[in-house]
Amino acid sequence: FVKDQIYKFFFFQAEDGIRDAQESRGLGDVYKRQVSTQSTWGYIQFQKILIQMKAFKAAIRKTGNSISIMLRDAGIVRGAQVQRAESRTPYVEPHTKHRNLMPLYDLKPMCQLNTFVAPNATIVGEVTVGNETTVWYGAVIRGDINSVKIGYNCSIGENSVIHTAASLPTGIPASVTLGNYVTVQNNCTLYSCSIDDECLIGYRSIVLEGAKIEAGSVIAPNSVVPPGRIIPTHQLWAGNPVEYVSCLLYTSDAADDLLCVDLGGRRIIKKK
Numbered sequence: 001f002v003k004d005q006i007y008k009f010f011f012f013q014a015e016d017g018i019r020d021a022q023e024s025r026g027l028g029d030v031y032k033r034q035v036s037t038q039s040t041w042g043y044i045q046f047q048k049i050l051i052q053m054k055a056f057k058a059a060i061r062k063t064g065n066s067i068s069i070m071l072r073d074a075g076i077v078r079g080a081q082v083q084r085a086e087s088r089t090p091y092v093e094p095h096t097k098h099r100n101l102m103p104l105y106d107l108k109p110m111c112q113l114n115t116f117v118a119p120n121a122t123i124v125g126e127v128t129v130g131n132e133t134t135v136w137y138g139a140v141i142r143g144d145i146n147s148v149k150i151g152y153n154c155s156i157g158e159n160s161v162i163h164t165a166a167s168l169p170t171g172i173p174a175s176v177t178l179g180n181y182v183t184v185q186n187n188c189t190l191y192s193c194s195i196d197d198e199c200l201i202g203y204r205s206i207v208l209e210g211a212k213i214e215a216g217s218v219i220a221p222n223s224v225v226p227p228g229r230i231i232p233t234h235q236l237w238a239g240n241p242v243e244y245v246s247c248l249l250y251t252s253d254a255a256d257d258l259l260c261v262d263l264g265g266r267r268i269i270k271k272k
Contacts, residue, residue, distance in 0.1 A: 098119065100123060102124045104126075107125040107144075109143070110128045110129070112133075113132075114132045115130075115133050120138055121135045121137060122141070123141045124141070125148075126148065127148045127149075127150070129141075129150045130150055130151045131152040132153050133150055133152060133155070133156075134154075137158050139156045139159065140161045140163075141156070141162045142163040144164075145165065145166050146166070146173075147176075149177050150178045151178055151181075151182065151197070153180055153181050154178055154181065154183070154184070155182075155183045156184050157184055157187070160186065160187060160189070163192075168210050172210050174209065176190055176191075176192060178195050182197070184201045185205075185221070187203060188204065188207075189205075189206045189207070191207065193209065193211045194213070196215040199215065200217075201213075202219050203222065204222050205219050205221060205223045205224070205225070206223075208225060211225045211226070211228060212229075216234040217231045218235075219231070220237065220242075222240070224240040224241050225241070225242050229241070229242065
């Protein structure tokens with residue numbers, strides 16, 4: 001309505017300028033140029049107002065989209081764009097009101113490039129996730145009390161929980177640290193522990209506070225690592241509580257095959 005009124009006003013003003021120009025044919029070129037200049041000025045002002053109206057309309061649209069996104073994330077309404085996307089695109093997952101990345105006060109999760117976080121997973125607080133790490137469906141990573149740091153190329157299985165304590169009586173940092181190439185299988189619980197590179201935590205295993213699992217070790221499924229337990233490098237442990245099972249065969253960086261030999265419960269490394 002406002003646009004139509006402005007258009008009519010400048011249209012009538014332009015008509016008046018043209019009419020004056022027609023009546024002033026015999027009054028000289030100077031007066032003609034003045035009338036033509038006035039008509040051109042009115043047209044320029046009209047174009048400026050149209051540009052301002054377009055910018056105002058775009059600002060209103062952007063503000064409305066921001067408000068709708070805020071309401072959608074808060075779980076109040078479902079956005080119309082989301083509904084259209086779900087109806088037209090068959091391969092898009094159903095929209096969920098759940099937010100998988102949630103800041104806590106000034107603590108904000110940090111995810112690097114090529115990180116996959118499932119739509120119904122939860123990462124809260126001071127959590128750092130490395131490059132090409134996957135956090136699968138239903139997993140919960142809580143950095144609300146202490147920090148959680150996960151390296152690159154890790155996998156956090158479905159329904160696994162990683163959380164921290166406020167402090168440990170031994171003085172060990174109560175944060176959770178996962179190295180690179182760590183695999184945590186489904187339904188595991190990690191609580192204020194430290195896991196080095198290339199470790200495997202089996203299904204439904206629990207690693208309690210203060211425990212440390214050194215590089216290349218494996219925890220068998222349904223095992224419990226008690227508080228403060230240290231699992232040496234390249235060993236297999238299993239049970240509740242975990243007990244030593246065997247040493248693992250691996251290859252060193254120099255491509256020399258190394259063999260772990262058990263002698264009276266001691267671990268000895270020899271070249272093949």
